[in-house]
Amino acid sequence: MQDKILEVDNLKIQFQSFDRRTFKETKIVAVNGIHFTLYKGETVGIVGESGSGKSVTALSLMRLLEEPPSELVSGSILFYPEGGSKPVDFAQLRPDEDMPPYRGKHLAMIFQEPMTSLNPVYTCGAQVAEAILIHNAISKAAAKQKTIELFEKVKLPNPAQMYDRYPHELSGGQKQRVMIAMAMSCDPAILIADEPTTALDVTVQKEILKLTNELQQNFGTSILFITHDLGVIAEIADRVLVMYKGNIVESGNVEDVFLRPQHPYTKGLLACRPPLGQRLKRLPVVSDFMGERVNAITGAKELYEKDQPNIVFNNTISDAEALTKSSKLLENAPMMVVKNLNTWFPTKKNLWGKPIEWFKAVNDVSFNVYEGETLGLVGESGCGKTTLGRTILRLMRPQSGEIIFENQHLEHLEQDALRPLRKKMQIVFQDPYSSLNPRMTIGAAILEPMQVHKIYENDKIRKEKVIELLETVSMTAEQYHRYPHEFSGGQRQRICIARALALQPTFLVCDESVSALDVSVQAQVLNLLMDLKAKMKFTCVFISHDLSVVRFISDRIMVMNKGRIEEIGFADAIYQNPQTEYTQRLIEAIPKGIITK
Amino acid sequence: MIHFILRRLLYGSVVMFFVVLIISSIIYAAPVDPTRMTFGQRSDNATVQAKRKELGLDQPLYVQLGMYMRDILPLSIEGDTPAEKEKYQYFKLFSVGNHNALVFKYPYLRESYQTGRRVSEILSSAIPQTAVLALASMLIATFLGILLGVAAALKPGSVFDTSAIIASVMGYSLPSYIVAMMLALIGGYWLSDWTGLNIQGSLFELDDFGDNRTVWKNLILPAIALGIRPVALITQLTRGTMMDVLTQDYVRTATAKGLRKKIVIFKHALRNALNPVATAISGWFAGLLAGAFFVESVFSYNGLGQVTVTALLNFDIPVVLGSVLFTALVFVVMNVFVDVLYALLDPRIRLN
Numbered sequence: 001m002q003d004k005i006l007e008v009d010n011l012k013i014q015f016q017s018f019d020r021r022t023f024k025e026t027k028i029v030a031v032n033g034i035h036f037t038l039y040k041g042e043t044v045g046i047v048g049e050s051g052s053g054k055s056v057t058a059l060s061l062m063r064l065l066e067e068p069p070s071e072l073v074s075g076s077i078l079f080y081p082e083g084g085s086k087p088v089d090f091a092q093l094r095p096d097e098d099m100p101p102y103r104g105k106h107l108a109m110i111f112q113e114p115m116t117s118l119n120p121v122y123t124c125g126a127q128v129a130e131a132i133l134i135h136n137a138i139s140k141a142a143a144k145q146k147t148i149e150l151f152e153k154v155k156l157p158n159p160a161q162m163y164d165r166y167p168h169e170l171s172g173g174q175k176q177r178v179m180i181a182m183a184m185s186c187d188p189a190i191l192i193a194d195e196p197t198t199a200l201d202v203t204v205q206k207e208i209l210k211l212t213n214e215l216q217q218n219f220g221t222s223i224l225f226i227t228h229d230l231g232v233i234a235e236i237a238d239r240v241l242v243m244y245k246g247n248i249v250e251s252g253n254v255e256d257v258f259l260r261p262q263h264p265y266t267k268g269l270l271a272c273r274p275p276l277g278q279r280l281k282r283l284p285v286v287s288d289f290m291g292e293r294v295n296a297i298t299g300a301k302e303l304y305e306k307d308q309p310n311i312v313f314n315n316t317i318s319d320a321e322a323l324t325k326s327s328k329l330l331e332n333a334p335m336m337v338v339k340n341l342n343t344w345f346p347t348k349k350n351l352w353g354k355p356i357e358w359f360k361a362v363n364d365v366s367f368n369v370y371e372g373e374t375l376g377l378v379g380e381s382g383c384g385k386t387t388l389g390r391t392i393l394r395l396m397r398p399q400s401g402e403i404i405f406e407n408q409h410l411e412h413l414e415q416d417a418l419r420p421l422r423k424k425m426q427i428v429f430q431d432p433y434s435s436l437n438p439r440m441t442i443g444a445a446i447l448e449p450m451q452v453h454k455i456y457e458n459d460k461i462r463k464e465k466v467i468e469l470l471e472t473v474s475m476t477a478e479q480y481h482r483y484p485h486e487f488s489g490g491q492r493q494r495i496c497i498a499r500a501l502a503l504q505p506t507f508l509v510c511d512e513s514v515s516a517l518d519v520s521v522q523a524q525v526l527n528l529l530m531d532l533k534a535k536m537k538f539t540c541v542f543i544s545h546d547l548s549v550v551r552f553i554s555d556r557i558m559v560m561n562k563g564r565i566e567e568i569g570f571a572d573a574i575y576q577n578p579q580t581e582y583t584q585r586l587i588e589a590i591p592k593g594i595i596t597k
Numbered sequence: 598m599i600h601f602i603l604r605r606l607l608y609g610s611v612v613m614f615f616v617v618l619i620i621s622s623i624i625y626a627a628p629v630d631p632t633r634m635t636f637g638q639r640s641d642n643a644t645v646q647a648k649r650k651e652l653g654l655d656q657p658l659y660v661q662l663g664m665y666m667r668d669i670l671p672l673s674i675e676g677d678t679p680a681e682k683e684k685y686q687y688f689k690l691f692s693v694g695n696h697n698a699l700v701f702k703y704p705y706l707r708e709s710y711q712t713g714r715r716v717s718e719i720l721s722s723a724i725p726q727t728a729v730l731a732l733a734s735m736l737i738a739t740f741l742g743i744l745l746g747v748a749a750a751l752k753p754g755s756v757f758d759t760s761a762i763i764a765s766v767m768g769y770s771l772p773s774y775i776v777a778m779m780l781a782l783i784g785g786y787w788l789s790d791w792t793g794l795n796i797q798g799s800l801f802e803l804d805d806f807g808d809n810r811t812v813w814k815n816l817i818l819p820a821i822a823l824g825i826r827p828v829a830l831i832t833q834l835t836r837g838t839m840m841d842v843l844t845q846d847y848v849r850t851a852t853a854k855g856l857r858k859k860i861v862i863f864k865h866a867l868r869n870a871l872n873p874v875a876t877a878i879s880g881w882f883a884g885l886l887a888g889a890f891f892v893e894s895v896f897s898y899n900g901l902g903q904v905t906v907t908a909l910l911n912f913d914i915p916v917v918l919g920s921v922l923f924t925a926l927v928f929v930v931m932n933v934f935v936d937v938l939y940a941l942l943d944p945r946i947r948l949n
Contacts, residue, residue, distance in 0.1 A: 064853060096858045104855030116846040120945055121868050131854040166944040182854065 004080050005189055005222050006038040006061070011075035011091070013053075013060055016068055030056040032246035033075065038190065043216065043223040045237030045254070047230055047269070049518040050489070053246040054226045058194045061224070062107050063095040079106065082189060105135040108183035112195035114175035118167035124178045125151075125163030128185055135186045150181040153218075154211060172381065173204035177211070184215055191216075192224045197232060201380040201545055202589040209236055228518055230270060231591030234258060242266050249303075264290035264305035272523035274552035276575070276592065279317040282530060283523035283552065319572060326373075326555045326570050334368035335507060335539050336392065341365045341401035343384075343391045361387040362398070363563035369507075374533065374540040376554030376571065378547055378586070384563040385543050389509045392541070393425050394418055405507070423453045426500035430512035432492035436484040443480035446470070446499045453503055469498040472535075473528060490521035494528060501536065509541045514549060526553055547590055551575050559583045598940075602933055609929030616925040617665065617918065624914055625658050631912045635710045652710070669704035669922070706922070707915040709908075716919040719904060724923070726800045727893070727900035731885035733820040738827035739878055745828070746835025746874075747867060753840060761832060768829035774891035777822040781895055784818050794818060797897040819896045823889050827881045834877050838870040845869070868942065875938055883931040887924035 013031040018024075031053040038044055048054040059065050061077055077090040079102070093099055111117045119127060128150060129143040136143070144163065151159035154177040167175055176196060183191055193212065197205035213236065216223055225236055233240055233254065240257045242250040242265065250263040261267045268286030288306065295302045343362035346355030361384040369375050379385045390396045392403055394410050403410040405421070413421075429435040436445055443466055450462045467477040473494040484492055493513060500508060510529070514522040530553065533540060544550050550557055550571070557574045559566040559582065566580045578584045632648045633640065649655045653664060667673050668685075675681050677689070677698040687700035706716035749761040785796035798815040842848065843866055851865040852858075888902030897903070901920055908916035940946050 062853060064849060100855045100857050102855070103853055109853045111846055111850065113846050117850045119847040119851065119865050119869070121943055122865075127850075130856070134855050168945045179850070182850075 002039040002041065004037055005040050006080070006224075007076075007078040007087075008037070008057075008061070009035050009076050009078070011035075011057070011060065011077065012073040013056055013065070013070055014073055015070050027071075029246055030070070031060065034243075034246075034248050036241055036248065036251065038222050038224060040189075040222055041216075041220050042238045043225055043236055045233035045240045046224065046226045046243060047228065047233050047240060048243035049228055049269075049520060051245070052243040054228075054243045055194055057243070058109070058192050058224065058226050061090065061190075061192060062103050062109060063090055063093065063099045064103075064109075065095075067095065079190075081106065101135075104131050104188070105186045106188055107190045107192060108186070108188040109192045109194065110176070110179045110183050110196045112198050114172050114179055114199065117179055118175055120167055123164050123166055124170065124175075125165075128178065128182045131182050131185045146185070147181070150185055151178075153184070153215070154178075154181045156181070171204075172200055173208065176200065176204075176208055180208075180211065180215070184219065184221075187219060188221060190224065191221045192226070194226045195228070196225075198227065198229070202547070202591075203380060203585060205232070205591070206589040212236065229591065230258075230273065230519075235591050242269070244303075264303065267305075269520060272520045274523075274526070274548040276548055276551070276590065279319075279322055279572070280552065281317055282527045285523045285527070286520040322572060323570070329370050329373040329555055332371040332373075335371040335406060336369040337402070337404040338368070338392060339366050339402040339404075341388070341391060341403065342399040343387050343396060344399045358399075360563045362391060365401075365560075365563075365565055367558060367565065367568060369539060369541060371539055372537065373555045374542055374553055376550035376557040377541060377543045377560060378545065378550045378557060379560035379566075380586075381545060383560045385545075385560050386511055388560070389427070389511050389541060389543050393427055393509055394421075395427070420453075423455070423503045424505050425507045425509070426503060426505040427509045427511060428493070428496050428500050428513040431516055432489050432496055433484075433516075435496055436492060438484055441481050441483055442487070442495045443467075443470075445484075445495065446502050449499065449502050455503065466498075466502070469502060470495075472501075472532065473498045488521075490517055490524060493517060493521075493525055497525075497528065497532070501532065501538075504536065506538055507541075508538050509543065511543045512545065513542075515544060515546065522549070529553065547575070547586055559586070598937070602937070605933045605936070606929070609926075609933070612929055613922065613925050614666075616921060617669075618662065620918060620921050621662055621665065622658065624912075624917070625661070627912075629912050630654075631710055631914050634912045665707075665918070668707065671704060672699070672701055674698070675700050675702075704922075706919040709913050709916050711908075711911050711913045711916075716915045719916060720901070720919055720923060722801075723888075723899060723901045723904045726898065727888055727902065728886060729800055730816060730819055730823065730889070730893075730898065730900060731882060733816055734823035734885065735827065735878060735882045737820060737824040738831055738881075741824075742828045742831025743835050743867075743874065745832040747839055747862065749832065749836045750839035750843060751862070758836075761836070765829035765832045768825045769833075771825065772891075773822055773826060773889065774895055776825055777819065777892045777895040780818045780822050799897070799899040801899070815896075815898070819889070819892050819898050822892050822895075823885060827878070830877055830881070831874060834874050835870060838873050839866060842866045842870045871942055872939060875942065876935055879931050879935045879938070883928050886927045886931075888920070 010033045011031055012029065012033045014027045014029045017026050017028050034057065036044070046054045046057065056065065056070070060072065072091055075091055078087040079090060080087045088102070090099070090102070118124065125144065125147050128147045129140070132138070132143040132146055133140065138146075148159045148163055151162050156162045156174060156177050162170075162178075167178070170178065179196075196212075197208050200208065209232065212223065215221065225233070227233060237254050240251065240254055241248050242257065242263065244265045250257060250261065250266045257266060258270065261270055265286060268284065268289035271284040271289065272286060274280070274283060291304055291306055292301055293304055294300070341362055342360065342364060344358040344360050346357070347359050348355065348357035350356050363384070365388060377385050377389065387396065391398050394403070394413065398411055401411060405425070408421075410418070410421070436442070440448075443463070446466045446469060447459070447462055450456060450465065451459070456462045456465060467480060470477060470479060475491065475494060475498075484495070487495065497513075514525050517525060526549065529540075542550060542553055554571045556569060557571050558568040559574065559580070561582050566582050567574065567578070569579075574583065575587060578587055630645070632645050632652065632654065635648065636645060646655075653661055656664075674693055674697050675685055675687060677692060677696055682689075685700065685702050685705050687702035690699045690701055692698045703717065706720070708715050709719060712719075745761050745765075749758040752758055781796050784792050785794045789796065794814055794817060798812060800811060800813070800816055801809055802812055802815075804810045848861060848866050851861045856865070886901075888900055888905055890902040890906050892898070893900045893902035894906060901923070905917065905920045907913075908920070
């Protein structure tokens with residue numbers, strides 16, 4: 001048996017929450033008496049969806065949770081320092097007074113958002129050197145030297161120059177490398193990585209995972225890797241803990257959990273990722289595998305496994321079927337024709353405010369969208385896919401080129417002339433949290449576009465239509481008067497979809513509409529979109545950085561890179577036989593969920 | 598950066614032009630004859646008319662305006678005579694024609710109708726007093742405000758936080774002249790034996806022998822009176838932005854590094870919370886530089902505010918115009934300064 005390094009026992013954490021309706025303090029249990037052990041040199045993955053308590057667990061290990069509102073109710077977090085001295089129980093220490101000497105030195109952490117995890121007003125080098133200087137009695141010059149060495153180890157380009165760069169001058173992947181350098185700076189025994197690659201492109205994710213593996217081998221660090229993505233876990237972890245609503249529902253070796261999952265939740269989670277090998281009619285969701293019922297004897301809620309779900313059988317579409325369906329779509333007339341489209345942003349202006357240099361976000365792009373199809377638009381962040389999506393809806397003004405929608409030129413239309421067209425063209429945005437007005441009930445939010453465009457005679461009929469729409473997206477009529485903050489991310493995205501469909505558009509752009517959602521929720525929303533599309537017959541441009549999602553939902557795929565179109569073709573063809581090197585790299589980088597270690 | 602500052606100052610001069618235009622029009626439209634104000638009751642019509650002619654007040658507005666503009670422009674063509682040179686105190690660049698010269702000069706703000714002193718002289722004796730007062734009160738306000746704001750933000754909802762908010766709302770709602778009168782009464786009269794402060798007085802005063810002396814203690818009460826409202830404002834602003842910044846990921850990163858809480862707050866969080874606070878401070882500071890009319894009057898403090906108020910009462914147009922022009926200049930310069938300050942505080946902002 002290897003040496004224990006961290007042992008968590010019966011850890012229970014709850015949050016105080018103030019209910020504005022009832023004016024009562026309630027306690028929400030985020031982590032409910034979990035137990036796990038971390039051994040020296042291993043990587044343990046914690047997987048679960050948002051709200052499962054995985055991030056709370058990660059933060060609590062270093063006592064980084066604000067107290068209040070959080071409260072460590074019971075349990076112990078035993079840390080075994082090197083050299084076999086007596087273990088320290090972090091749960092007994094005071095976070096502000098006693099924890100700082102351990103943080104950064106023995107336990108270090110990398111966070112999800114590299115964009116916001118570094119302080120914008122200090123240089124990257126200074127922030128890493130600061131971490132070194134806290135825990136080591138060395139000179140500033142030596143700390144700088146060590147920082148540059150670390151930058152070299154995490155493979156940042158021009159380490160010496162990077163020292164003086166500010167975070168905003170770096171890309172997301174580079175920032176995460178700086179974070180890793182900071183975490184590794186004092187050679188910690190444990191590295192806690194909280195969704196470190198979730199916000200990154202797949203290609204960057206692959207490199208970061210490779211780097212973490214390498215560093216672990218060199219430093220012998222134990223890693224606790226938290227993620228919602230089972231594919232990533234398979235590539236990096238030795239053991240897995242599956243968390244669901246504050247409990248660890250399953251744990252074991254990666255192989256066991258992946259190949260022989262025991263708990264229905266794990267089974268559901270494994271099934272709901274869009275598979276890469278085959279085309280499914282619809283995605284399985286967790287509720288296909290697992291239900292919740294009240295135990296007749298104890299009266300407590302319990303989880304149970306559903307009978308072998310039908311979803312697994314008779315769910316695939318054969319290649320021939322897919323091809324006939326897609327080719328038939330191309331026989332339709334193109335609904336939208338885009339010719340030599342350019343959307344540029346000025347980056348430099350002269351003394352008189354006239355732009356002299358441009359960033360070419362969309363650079364000479366031409367394509368057709370055929371009636372009834374779903375065109376997937378995929379590329380890494382910064383490739384211009386969002387700008388393209390917004391330009392073809394004329395939410396942005398193009399520099400030059402043509403946008404022809406239903407035989408009408410859009411590129412030069414003014415706002416007034418565009419307004420009637422807005423009825424036909426709608427968009428669903430990425431972030432369901434910020435795209436709904438927090439001061440408007442969801443009913444009013446869906447009602448508003450109908451009022452603006454004066455469809456249906458009066459508000460009474462419109463309201464009925466709103467309720468109908470809510471029911472279509474699997475919500476209830478009672479929720480009409482609720483406000484956005486009362487809903488989860490998945491529910492909000494369904495509300496946004498309902499709002500977009502309120503005008504019965506013929507053309508819908510989904511801009512990363514499922515990217516901010518958990519895999520299981522993502523599966524629900526994707527299924528919903530498929531159903532709605534079959535029912536309402538709209539044409540869709542689906543923008544995403546996730547090739548597996550795009551492949552599931554699209555008839556054709558368009559790959560974008562640096563403002564230009566790399567290639568365009570049938571979804572299967574692109575995936576099975578990518579023509580350009582860029583697309584190959586993109587497909588290569590997707591975590592396959594195959595155990596590699 | 599240089600480009601940016603130049604362009605902004607260029608815009609600023611346009612602002613100044615309109616300020617002069619608007620103020621002159623208002624004064625022109627007012628049914629008051631400044632010359633009569635100079636002579637008082639017993640002047641005869643002929644003298645008044647002669648004086649009007651001398652001051653150019655008989656001319657239409659646009660002529661008057663044109664003349665004033667020529668006076669305040671640093672680069673202009675003036676008569677090449679000793680008298681003109683004496684009047685404008687210019688530096689001759691080169692001759693234009695036989696009698697004129699292109700000259701470089703300080704803006705000539707003319708002379709007071711009332712005292713005959715040069716306006717620039719009047720202003721330059723008042724401005725330092727006001728500047729020191731403004732600086733003192735803003736220093737108090739900034740220091741206290743940021744400290745209170747940070748302390749309140751650390752424990753939102755606590756007794757300290759709630760009382761800080763209540764106190765700052767009260768402080769903000771109190772008109773500064775009420776505070777000034779209360780302070781003068783309590784600090785400078787009732788408790789004056791104990792505090793040793795005067796009820797009235799300026800920073801620079803003439804002593805009994807006619808010499809200039811600096812009385813620092815006269816600064817204390819007016820500075821507090823002027824500082825109370827900005828303290829309240831800065832407290833609330835700092836609290837708000839600080840609470841926002843404290844939830845940011847990089848603050849958590851700093852804590853996870855093993856930094857002590859104090860360093861996390863003052864080094865990592867505060868620096869990011871300062872931008873909106875800097876705007877408020879500099880805006881308020883500019884406002885104070887323009888003269889604190891009420892507070893200066895209450896304390897008989899010989900600053901710009903009091904000079905302006907007296908000039909307005911006497912319809913002393915050159916003094917009024919001069920001080921308004923100075924105020925506009927302060928705001929223009931301050932705005933540019935704030936933008937440069939932003940760029941220094943936050944490396945993400947580039948001047949462009």
